[in-house]
Amino acid sequence: MAVQHILIIGDGVIGLSAAWKLARAGHRVTCIGDDGPRSTDAAAGMLAPSFERHHPRAAGSLGALLEEGLTFWPDFARELMNETGQTFGYDQNGIIGISFPSAPSSSAIETEPPAGFPASRAWLVPEEGQADPRLLRSVLLNAFWKAGGTHIQLKADAIECRPEGISVRAGTERFMTDRIVLAGGVRSAELLPGAFEMEGVRGRAFLHHAPELKLTHVVRTQTVYFCPKSDGLLYIGATEEIEAGEPAMFDGLWWEAVSVCPPLQGTERLKVFDGVRPALKSGLPKIGHWAEDERVYLALGHDRNGVLLAPLTADRIVLAHSL
Structure with missing residues (x-):
């Protein structure tokens, strides 16, 4: 394999996963990203193909890609934790679905609703789980630096493909x-x-201090999810707003969450997350060479599934650059 200089535009979870893996493979890698809103900032970090495959914007073939993406996570997480000695809220001990009319997947097992959730029925989908996107991004950046990569905080303004190389301003x-x-x-x-053609889907969520809930699993309904984080923190999300969105959507998310889990009413709000998810009109991400110039590789439009698909995407990028 010839060593190449590879420039990655984008320093969210997708870009840094690819940057770390390419640097580990021996390439000279530079990753650039600006200070603008990242889709990582709107992400809960769920690893939940059985739920995401039924989302209204998901293309029919997305489910198989998500299921494949989940299989990459155990090795990816183990390697990342071994190389950095850091953790990032990763687990695959299952996700509990409530208020679903039927089992969300063929592997789902009927279970008791978690304490605080007065649902009549609940399903546990084993082997799904979560990672904390903000911790994950920090750990990936450290791993990338350890592998010899260069990270620069700049906004890419233009790409020009020339016979002698690619120029990025x-x-x-x-x-x-x-x-x-x-x-x-x-x-x-x-x-x-x-x-x-890409559209931005704004997502807003909130972080609460809710140790009394003692959640051990992510809990999902068809429209709202509850992701327990470290130290009794609970991430609750998320709105989906094309372009600017409406304040009422954020308020509606909160009251829906409280109706599903009444004990939330007395908990302390610590932070509001606000980010923009990149979505393609097809409902599928684009992971492959640009048709106009094979020196440009596209890893775009992951929408709600950037964290879930990050290891798979990075693996495909490394494979493409080893040929």
């Missing part, structure tokens, strides 16, 4: 590189005009 800087991985958010469409 970012502010007053200009980078020449052998190959590019475009793994940014909704602004990525501006870098390759006409190559794909």
Whole structure:
């Protein structure tokens, strides 16, 4: 394998997963990202293919990709924790679904609703789980640095493909590189005009201090989810708002969450998360070479499933750059 200089545009979970894996494979890797909103900032980090495959925006073939993506997580998590000595809220001990008219997947097992959730029926989907996206991004960045990668905080403004190499302009800087991985958010469409159509789906969620709930699993309904984090913290999400969205949607999410779990009413809100998920019109992410120039690799449009599909996406990127 010839060592290449690879520039990755996008430093969320997708971009940094690819950057770490490429650097480990021996490539010279630079990852750039700006200070704008990341889809990582709107993510709960659920690893939940059985639930996500039924989402209204999901294409019919998305389910199989999500199921495959879940199988990459155990090795990915083990390698990342071994190399950094850090954890990031990862578990695959199952997700509990409540208020579903039937089992959300063929592997689901009927179980008791968690304490605080007055549902009549609940299902445990084994082997699904979560990771904390904000912790995960920090750990990935450390792993990337340890592997010899370079991270630069800049906004990419333009890509120009030339026979002698690819030029990327970012502010007053200009980078020449052998190959590019475009793994940014909704602004990525501006870098390759006409190559794909992308929309931003705004997601807002909140973090509460709720140790009295003592949740041991992620809990999901068809429209709201509850992700227990470390130290008694609970991530509750999330709205889905095309473009600007409405304040009423955020209020509605809260009252829906309280109706599902009444003890939330007395808990302390610590933080509100606000981010934009990049979605393609097809309902599927694009993971593959750009048809116009194979030196440009696209890893875009993961929408709600960036964390779940990050290890699979990184693996495909490494394979493509080993040929």
